[in-house]
Amino acid sequence: MADTPTLLTGETKAGDWRNYERVILPPIKDLHKIEVYEDHGGYDALRAVVKDGKFDPKGLTDEVKASGLRGRGGAGFSTGLKWSFMPPVDPEKPRYLCCNGDESEPGTFKDRQIFEYNPHLMIEGIVLACYAMTIKTCYLYIRGEYIDYVHHVQKAVDEAYAKGYVGKNVLGTDFSTDIVVHWGAGAYICGEETSLMNSLEGKRAYPRIKPPFPAQAGCWGMPTTINNVETLADVPLIVNRGAEWFASIGPEKHTGPVLYGISGHVNRPGVYEYPTGMLITDLLEIAGGARGGKRIKAVVPGGSSTPPLTWDMAEPATMDAETLREAGSSMGTAGLCFLDEDTDMVSFTRRIAHFYHHESCGQCTPCRDGTGWLEKLLTRIDEGEGYTRDLGLLLELCDQMEGRTVCALADAAAWPVRWGIRRFRDEFEAKCKAAAFAGASLGDGSALETGELTPTGTPTT
């Protein structure tokens, strides 16, 4: 690492962001109405590709690859690359696209803005993606609690059907594709890609083991690609303005416009569209600064599962995958939560642990039982009944959960706890009783270690 220059320069990688013009959520009144959308160039990209042959399917995939677009659903995987994993078309096998609108990660509320203000951009993106992968059906899976958006989006889809942008013979060509709006089953886990597919199939939303990957066997065992709402909404922009334009926004390895969902102790929480690579400090400024003039102590940069950063760590960091990795967290869904100096990090961590405990699907042993154990320990500490040695146990439990389960929820549950304790240990210790066990009085700090619980034994065989 010594010879790689640090990305934590404290300088923005978003270029001239102060003059940035919004493209995903442009300031246009009634843009959700198809006529308004059309008046502003809506469905031009679709026409150019499907009708005028601007790209063939492979060409479109390559264009998306060249744009550097990375998934906005959390994992940040290259979208063009993902599309290219789809096997060659087999006329015997239907293929599916899933548009993931389950949006349930705490601190993440950006897809709903697209549903509400610019649904046609997403619809156009969906049809383009279907074209790129020769897919005839897209399931648009919308979070169960977003009841109003389900209706709102359905209306937009109906309009697009009526105008011939979706359905049989899109724009009079022989390309046809359908969009089915699916009302989600109301659980966080339904957003995990394979779980979403089970849910769609009417099964219990248990994530599936991989391999096989969705491109090999997804919905109903057929080749499937799944993308986040925002990811697909970026596609018409890439077609209209070109991969080069998209790639020129933000840092080289993580490009394009992003919807930052800003929450926490700021004056103007909300969704803000800016390039990738924004300084966290600039985003704080955009959100109106800390509430009540307080000092910000911590930032969770990408949704509740991403490791919290202390303010010192966050200050030089920008919002792109590479820089955040170096800073010690990750981009996730770009949902930032700012926490001010009055925040009790123990309570905060406990609340997050509660969420993952509540949302674990319960399939895997380490996640099912580990999430509950984490919450119980954190609750005890938060209520002043915990012991210093509980912190060591918490860290060990994180080790026992991470990387050992079917899906990433267990990791998502462990990270905030692990990094919360590592980075805010003083606060945790301050809430703990110093004794290793109730009633045990220890003279000095070193004796704390002696009160260990039974260690996990190794088998005698």
Add this chain to the structure above:
Amino acid sequence: MPQVFIDGQPYEFEEGGKLLQFCLDQGIEIPHFCYHPALSVPANCRQCQVKAGLPARDRATGELVTDENGLPVINYFPKPQTSCSLDLVDGMVVHTQYDSEEVAAIQADNLEMMLINHPLDCPICDQAGQCPLQNQAYKYGPEGSRFEFEKVHKPKRVQLGPNVVLDAERCINCTRCTRFTAEVTESHQLSIVNRGDKNYPMTAPGQILDDPYSMNVCDLCPVGALTEDYFRFKARVWEMSKTPSVSDFGAKGINVDYWVRDNQILRITPRANLDVNEYWMPDAARLVYERYNENRLQGARVNGAAVAWETAYDEAARVLKDADGSVLFLGSAWATVEDNYLLTKLADTVGGEVLGYIPYHEEGRGDGWLISDDRAPNAQGCERLGIRALDASLLQSKLAGASVLYVLDDDPVAAGVLSGADLEGVTVILHASHATNETLPHAAVAFPAAMCVETIGTYVNEAGRAQRLRPAKMIRSMNRSLMMAMGTGQSRIDRGGTPFDRWHDVTNKVDCLPGWTVIPELADRLGRPMHYKGPERVMDELAETNPAFTGATYPAMDLLGVALEDIGEPA
């Protein structure tokens, strides 16, 4: 052949398998819960994790990359892998808990998690003693628990249906039960409800688990969460012996284990035989267990009066010798091949005729799977001996000129082929297992018959598979053959009994005998002794002399049976 290296040992494998099953086949135990060979692989218990890697290959040339010692460089998967779902790949290197402390620790960690919300009520749990969780926790688990909180509470004593009771707190959520109803019976009656550590299997609201195969979920359940209603709290598993044998419930020849304490059958569970019943059996075939314990006919009788067995033999021999009309014999689809065969020999001795066996075939009774149209277990065995399904009108017409009717293990009156009045003119010699036998009041001589759980013998199922019966419980007068066969194939602790076994408790030993003991006694008295050292020799002779039984020796049949030559439709 491709090779995989497990704990440093090379093993050759056939393409297409998964690591866990391969290890189990090689005798390498890896702890596991959710995996079952007949069900899909969800890899959800996470218990079977191992460390695995593949040999590195040069991207350009595809050649194996070697280190300075010329050994292949292994790229290990960054995360531990669940062996149940891991495809075997040529050159794969695997480290199990036996040679990797890291893997052992991962498995122990997993068990620690599994146990934090498990009630650990083994002392009152029916599964204790045969519990994969208990066994594997002792072998691979941590030495203690660091969990200091109240465990999650869930419903207990839930009657899921007529035959299955759920204790949701014990459930480790392996989903074997729900996969069984989804994938095997497709009744979809069970599903996991709730999320996270609150989840457990349940029926849909207003529905019950009345799948005719429901109790298989109790066998599948790796803990005591699902138990058979009829067996709950009846006996600890270590107090019972478990004998591998065959069910007499219908002609499928379902392979079973009979669980016995104090010479009573307390429980019947399926025994895996992929050629017959796979891992399953219908509930109805288990619920017959009381038949073997209750209402049994005890002690030989002459004209309804209890007599010594010797007296009954003498009387039966006298009747047969003195017969002044024809002597008719009925074989039995409930009796073994051996007994039916000896019956044909006895008939030859006295110049009598074996008219057939009473058929119990009812069109449409079966379910096309493990419940057969044929209620009796051995019609096919009779057919192969040349004994045909009885024509009731033929029997009635022949009865007019007959003086003796000899019936092996059956009840013609209850079966409706004869009435009491039909039997008025003939002397009846009857082998009967139950005191409730409706032909019994008409019998001059009655021999209490050992049932399939007490005898040694062979049934041939409707598909032509010859399978062995082993004695699971003792009868009053054990002979040398039964003593020798008792306990063969039984679970280790039961060999020779345990201090808890009241094998010698005389109250539950039925005073009955197998046909292969009684018939030779009569043959002796009729001057044509049968020189068999037990039923095994009878079968040896049949396997040798009758092409319909070629290959069906006891050692060949062993635990899984022998598929016999197709003999075509009976003439």
